[in-house]
Amino acid sequence: MTEPEKQMSLDRRLSLVSFSKDPEPFIVVEKELCNRCEAKPCLYICPAQVYTWTDQLNYNTEGCLETGACLVVCHKIGAKAIEWKYPAGGRGASFKQG
Amino acid sequence: MSLEGFEVAVVGAGPAGSAAAITLAREGVQVLLLERGTFPGSKNVFGGRIYSYALRRLLGERWKEAPIERFVRKEGITFMTGDSAFSIEYEAKELELSFTATRARFDKWLAEQAEKAGAQLVNEVRVDDLITENGQVKGIIAGQDRISTDAVVACDGTTAGLARKAGLLNMLEPHEVSMGMKDVVELPAGTIEERFGLEAGEGAAHVFVGACTQGLRGGGFLYTNKESVALGLVVGADDVSIRKVPSHSLMEKLKAHPKVQRLLRGGRTVEYNAHMIPEAGPGMLTRPYTGGMLVAGDAAGHLLNNGYTFRGVDMAIGAGIAAAETILEARRRKDYSAGSLRTYERRLRDDPSLRDMYTFRGVPSYLRNRRLYDTYPELICAAAEAVYRVDGTGKRKIYKELRAQTKGRVSTLRLIRDLLSGARTF
Numbered sequence: 001m002t003e004p005e006k007q008m009s010l011d012r013r014l015s016l017v018s019f020s021k022d023p024e025p026f027i028v029v030e031k032e033l034c035n036r037c038e039a040k041p042c043l044y045i046c047p048a049q050v051y052t053w054t055d056q057l058n059y060n061t062e063g064c065l066e067t068g069a070c071l072v073v074c075h076k077i078g079a080k081a082i083e084w085k086y087p088a089g090g091r092g093a094s095f096k097q098g
Numbered sequence: 099m100s101l102e103g104f105e106v107a108v109v110g111a112g113p114a115g116s117a118a119a120i121t122l123a124r125e126g127v128q129v130l131l132l133e134r135g136t137f138p139g140s141k142n143v144f145g146g147r148i149y150s151y152a153l154r155r156l157l158g159e160r161w162k163e164a165p166i167e168r169f170v171r172k173e174g175i176t177f178m179t180g181d182s183a184f185s186i187e188y189e190a191k192e193l194e195l196s197f198t199a200t201r202a203r204f205d206k207w208l209a210e211q212a213e214k215a216g217a218q219l220v221n222e223v224r225v226d227d228l229i230t231e232n233g234q235v236k237g238i239i240a241g242q243d244r245i246s247t248d249a250v251v252a253c254d255g256t257t258a259g260l261a262r263k264a265g266l267l268n269m270l271e272p273h274e275v276s277m278g279m280k281d282v283v284e285l286p287a288g289t290i291e292e293r294f295g296l297e298a299g300e301g302a303a304h305v306f307v308g309a310c311t312q313g314l315r316g317g318g319f320l321y322t323n324k325e326s327v328a329l330g331l332v333v334g335a336d337d338v339s340i341r342k343v344p345s346h347s348l349m350e351k352l353k354a355h356p357k358v359q360r361l362l363r364g365g366r367t368v369e370y371n372a373h374m375i376p377e378a379g380p381g382m383l384t385r386p387y388t389g390g391m392l393v394a395g396d397a398a399g400h401l402l403n404n405g406y407t408f409r410g411v412d413m414a415i416g417a418g419i420a421a422a423e424t425i426l427e428a429r430r431r432k433d434y435s436a437g438s439l440r441t442y443e444r445r446l447r448d449d450p451s452l453r454d455m456y457t458f459r460g461v462p463s464y465l466r467n468r469r470l471y472d473t474y475p476e477l478i479c480a481a482a483e484a485v486y487r488v489d490g491t492g493k494r495k496i497y498k499e500l501r502a503q504t505k506g507r508v509s510t511l512r513l514i515r516d517l518l519s520g521a522r523t524f
Contacts, residue, residue: 008353010346013281013370020136041272041339047279047346047372066141067374068257069277072270073339085259089134089240090222097282097326097369098143098201 010049014063018094022087027061027070030081037079042070057081065093101245104130104218106425107238108251109225109260111138111209112201113411114395115253117156117418118425119212119219125426129217130245131209132238134224139205141255143280143373144410146321146328147303148204149196151451152412156419157211165203167323168301169193172294175406176357177475178308183357184482198301198321198328200282204411225254228263228391234435235264235390249434250391251421253414256374258383258397266383266393272336273466274378276316279349280330283365287325293361294322305406308475310352312343315471318352319408320361327362329353332375334466375410376401377462380455386443389436392421400446404458405465405524416452420445464523469516473508480507 027050034040034057042051048063051070066086074082086092106122108115111133119131135141147170153161174187213219229237229244237246238260252260256275261267287298294302306318316333331349338345352358375396376382382399386392394400395414402409424442428434446452484499494502504513 008350008367013346013367016367016369017371039339044338044342044344045277045335047277047349049344049346065143065372067277067372068255069275069335069374071257072275072374073272073335075269076272077336077339085226086134086224086257089224090136092141093371094136094140095143095369095371096140096200096202097328098139098141098371098373 014048017065018096019062020091020094021062022091024088025061026085026087026092027059027064028083029057029059030083031057033079033081037081039077041073041077042082045069045073101130101220101243104128104245105248105429106130106251107132107245107247108217108253109238110253110255110395110397111212111219112142112205112253112255112395112414113208114400114414114418114421115251116205116208116212117415118251118253118394118422119217120156120215121419121422122425123212123216126216127426127429129212130247131212131217131219132223132225132240133209133219133221135221137206137221138209138219139202142201142205143278143371144201145278145280145319145330145408146198146200146323147196147408148199149409149412150194152415156415165199165207167198167200168296168299170196170198170303171296171300172302174302174304176304176306177478178306178310178355178357179476179479180309181356182479182483183355184478193300198303198323200323225260228260233389235388248390249425249428251418251425252391252393252397253395253418254397256376256396258393260391261383261393261397264388264391266385266388270376270378270382272339273334274376274382275335276332276375276377277335277338277345277372278330278332278375279346279372280328280370281349281353281367282323282326282328282369283362283367284326285362285365289364290322290325290327296322306352306358307471308479310355311348311471312351313468313472314338314341314343314348315466315468316348317471318358320358326368327365329358329362335374375403377403379459379462380446381459386446387436387439389439390434392424392439392442394418394421400452400455402455402458403465404454404461409454413452413455416449417446420449420452458523460523464519467516469508477503477507
């Protein structure tokens with residue numbers, strides 16, 4: 001394996017997935033709740049690192065792989081701040097090698 | 099296109115949905131098969147293997163027309179530490195029992211079979227809600243469209259949106275789901291066959307346990323396709339969240355292991371994808387049906403990970419068939435009430451393949467034993483090192499060496515207990 005392949009960043013990985021942006025937000029987070037959330041499980045569960053933390057919770061739905069796991073951990077371990085549904089029909093991630 | 103006049107709406111054109119649609123359409127039922135992706139399979143992700151029996155049951159000898167990547171000849175497992183690996187491999191006698199596949203091709207093909215049988219497939223539709231009257235499901239709502247049907251088959255995946263709307267599930271618990279991630283790495287067919295010791299068209303399936311998950315519940319997997327290798331990792335959602343380990347970092351750890359590096363050398367990663375895996379088993383929903391609706395596939399926990407075989411697609415196909423047969427029976431009675439549909443659960447339990455889900459229902463709690471992911475893989479590798487290493491310092495007999503290796507790692511009593519309870523569970 002070539003060296004760059006070996007240390008492939010998550011961003012490079014995500015660039016391999018085709019996305020069609022949903023103009024409507026399909027993830028909505030009540031961020032104030034996150035400030036009081038100690039566990040912040042969304043930062044760790046998401047395989048696409050949709051959620052990051054710098055002073056406050058930030059999220060970028062564009063790399064969302066639509067697993068739905070953030071919803072489960074947020075509601076059971078976190079602050080119940082995430083409202084999540086699938087992107088609209090035909091929108092979001094599209095896999096060729098699933 | 100008019101979306102009226104359909105008797106049954108099947109939500110989700112994955113294996114469960116398409117199997118249900120095929121079974122219903124064949125009997126002349128007007129079936130609407132709805133898929134939120136641009137085509138069936140475009141949203142679907144799995145490890146890589148399908149057990150053939152389910153497809154044969156659904157389609158007879160036509161099952162072989164499926165987009166099969168490779169028939170699985172070799173089954174392997176590797177226990178790994180950061181810098182060592184102990185592997186066992188079995189070469190199956192019969193080649194056609196299971197095959198590797200990719201969902202973008204397989205699910206698309208299976209949905210085409212549903213269309214050929216007479217089902218109406220509509221892509222790019224997200225079903226948002228159910229139409230309910232007096233607790234009875236009477237159809238589905240997708241955006242502005244309200245589609246009335248006699249019955250709904252919800253095959254909408256692990257997030258189980260429709261089952262939640264119907265009150266069959268509140269919210270999954272983190273320990274009931276795992277995160278699965280996968281890289282697909284392109285390699286020439288000849289390289290795959292040489293590297294894995296396979297004949298043309300034959301494939302390998304491999305599992306990795308140990309350092310790759312940093313002691314968290316889960317493991318790695320590898321499946322060979324025609325001209326690519328699917329390398330992935332599954333980890334418990336509770337474990338990554340509570341121990342604050344980013345899930346994708348484990349994928350990188352697996353990929354960086356020397357053994358995996360050698361298997362993938364020269365390959366080019368072409369896609370990264372992920373899926374939430376239901377691990378709760380068929381007890382995931384309070385019941386897999388309500389008046390006017392049946393739930394099948396991941397959405398109902400129809401999946402079996404018993405620690406050494408990982409079965410989702412065959413279970414989903416079986417459940418889809420069972421759901422369809424339940425509806426056919428209800429249709430003859432012209433009664434789609436919960437009381438009429440309750441035979442679904444019996445069908446699931448009585449089916450010889452689906453019954454495995456109930457047989458292995460104790461497995462998830464056994465698999466929560468952390469020693470399976472750190473202590474025991476380390477012990478196995480250390481024992482192998484002690485047995486095989488000759489450096490002139492003098493050797494002990496195997497039994498003595500193994501006993502010495504357990505010292506400080508696990509008490510004899512605990513080891514025996516884990517072994518006995520494993521024997522009962524598996």
